Amino acid sequence: MRLLLIRHGQTPSNVAGLLDTAVPGPGLTELGTRQAAALPDRLAGESIDELYASPLLRTQQTAAPLAKRLGLPVAVRDGVREIEAGELAMRGDSGSINAYVSTVFAWARGDVEARIPGGESGVEALRRFDSVIDEIAATDRSCAAVVSHGAAIRLWTASRGINVRVDDVEAEPLRNTEIVVMEGSPDGGWRFMQRLAAG
Numbered sequence: 001m002r003l004l005l006i007r008h009g010q011t012p013s014n015v016a017g018l019l020d021t022a023v024p025g026p027g028l029t030e031l032g033t034r035q036a037a038a039l040p041d042r043l044a045g046e047s048i049d050e051l052y053a054s055p056l057l058r059t060q061q062t063a064a065p066l067a068k069r070l071g072l073p074v075a076v077r078d079g080v081r082e083i084e085a086g087e088l089a090m091r092g093d094s095g096s097i098n099a100y101v102s103t104v105f106a107w108a109r110g111d112v113e114a115r116i117p118g119g120e121s122g123v124e125a126l127r128r129f130d131s132v133i134d135e136i137a138a139t140d141r142s143c144a145a146v147v148s149h150g151a152a153i154r155l156w157t158a159s160r161g162i163n164v165r166v167d168d169v170e171a172e173p174l175r176n177t178e179i180v181v182m183e184g185s186p187d188g189g190w191r192f193m194q195r196l197a198a199g
């Protein structure tokens with residue numbers, strides 16, 4: 001099946017460069033709202049038959065225009081929320097951001113027992129994201145859109161994409177409403193197809 005993994009639109013914490021991962025978190029900025037409004041047209045060529053979002057306000061606000069256009073409900077799943085920042089929450093200094101990002105990519109390279117101080121391990125973060133993807137794949141639909149978060153999407157695609165190099169994912173941040181397209185199945189594996197830039 002085809003997965004469209006969409007990072008939410010811009011938030012005030014994104015503008016400020018903060019590690020803001022708590023639930024429910026901030027809503028979208030004006031730009032973020034415009035980015036969300038642009039998604040239905042950007043994805044008009046896709047035959048999306050299921051729509052998922054994390055419990056955070058920013059993903060649900062991003063999913064809303066797409067849900068309206070498609071006439072689909074938004075299924076909220078805790079498993080696709082952002083990687084918890086733990087003791088690094090709401091920090092914006094480069095040391096904290098580097099500690100967060102480097103732990104996430106250490107997980108993608110196999111060190112899944114490492115833990116963000118006060119936060120999750122890679123085992124825990126991947127287990128919850130995997131469980132949602134497995135649930136989606138079990139529906140036997142052809143295409144699902146999942147509105148999630150930058151670190152969570154990069155972790156999952158770097159860890160589960162059979163044709164993906166972790167270095168490439170680490171080198172390329174995911175911008176607001178940028179989309180990672182993956183195809184495959186839990187049994188056969190997931191292949192990275194393309195990134196759809198936010199424009």
Ligand SMILES: O=C(O)[C@H](O)COP(=O)(O)O
Pocket residue numbers: 007008014017018019020021082083085148149150151
């Ligand atoms: O990486 C970050 O900046 C924070 O964890 C928040 O990510 P998000 O904006 O994709 O939720």
